Amino acid sequence: MSIAERKERQRAERYELILAAARELAETEGWEAVTTRRLADLISYSQPVLYSHFRGKADIMAAVATRGFEELATRLKIEAANVTGAPDILRNVCAAYLDFACSRPVVYEAMFVLPTKIKFASEETPPALRAAFDALVAALGPDRKEPVFLAEVLWSALHGMAVLMQSERIPATGAEVRLDILVQKFRSDSQAVNS
Amino acid sequence: MSIAERKERQRAERYELILAAARELAETEGWEAVTTRRLADLISYSQPVLYSHFRGKADIMAAVATRGFEELATRLKIEAANVTGAPDILRNVCAAYLDFACSRPVVYEAMFVLPTKIKFASEETPPALRAAFDALVAALGPDRKEPVFLAEVLWSALHGMAVLMQSERIPATGAEVRLDILVQKFRSDSQAVNS
DNA sequence: GCAGGAATTCTAGCGGCGCTATATTTGGGC
């Protein structure tokens, strides 16, 4: 069975090669530059090989997105776990979300902007995606009414800030100020008036 | 000069025909179905005619977006002007924004999601777009610190809710609840604790 | 009324896209 195992391993390696090539090409030239021809060139195989791993281009992007969900969940959980010495978990988690969006813009785009067949808020939702959302819920703290709706609003705000900044619809200047405003609005002990 | 005037008028009519065809086709089948060939078919002219009105497909979408800015600004200003009998201007303006995004999803997409050459937050920003943003600033009420940043955060949240709902990343159920939560967070007299 | 010429519009085509039917090559099993 060693031969079958080797073949399986080589297939897995080529799968990773495709994902890496797709992400790197997207990172340098954007998703619109990621074509099956260029991808095939980059991995030194012909186009149809791609279709033995993925149903099509959308499927490749979905796979990149799925990896992104895992990385995002990891990053958020690290911040959420940093209880010791970091009093403001909510701010740290929000900052981590925005930092992820900013540091991996094309992965973020595949996850949350481009059309996708990945199911959100359903039984088929990828576990990592659920975990990332749960980290958001947790960061808001206990004893909230409607914790899921509240987290959805927070997520919406974070997502809006991420995409509007990325597409230069709001200026990059002021990201910190906006984050402060947002966090203050969602803090469980917020009592601020006229600010 | 009557002949030149007539030609100019006919050109203007055809321009409108193209915009209307683009918007309608996008509304029924999405922007990815809006191709120069189908557009040319719909207006009963050949493809190159499109290029005598617009630089290309992106330019057509930008024109649709520009019309959208005007409609959005109008809708928001109507709500903002409804002082009499409507105490909660902020909620009405936010609801009007979301309603616009929901009722004209593809126009909204062209305005705020798809790549565009339209400049935001600069001297070249279309007046209607500035007006729409100003309506958001006004809806937040006077005597705020950092009114522009605050409005940007509110806009981010509204935009996030709009796009995440449209792409089915958050469920359509709960739109009202989320709007209530958001407005409550941004109300100038918000004193809520643990909600 | 009509010829000339500019303005307008169309035909046809380029290179590239996602995707796939079919041909070719590769490599393990006997």
Next chain:
DNA sequence: GCCCAAATATAGCGCCGCTAGAATTCCTGC
């Protein structure tokens, strides 16, 4: 070492955005 299945490549389909150059239309000046 041959056979056959699995793996891979070639070549092509119908579509895309866009454009050069041909064909047509229609205003102008006589």
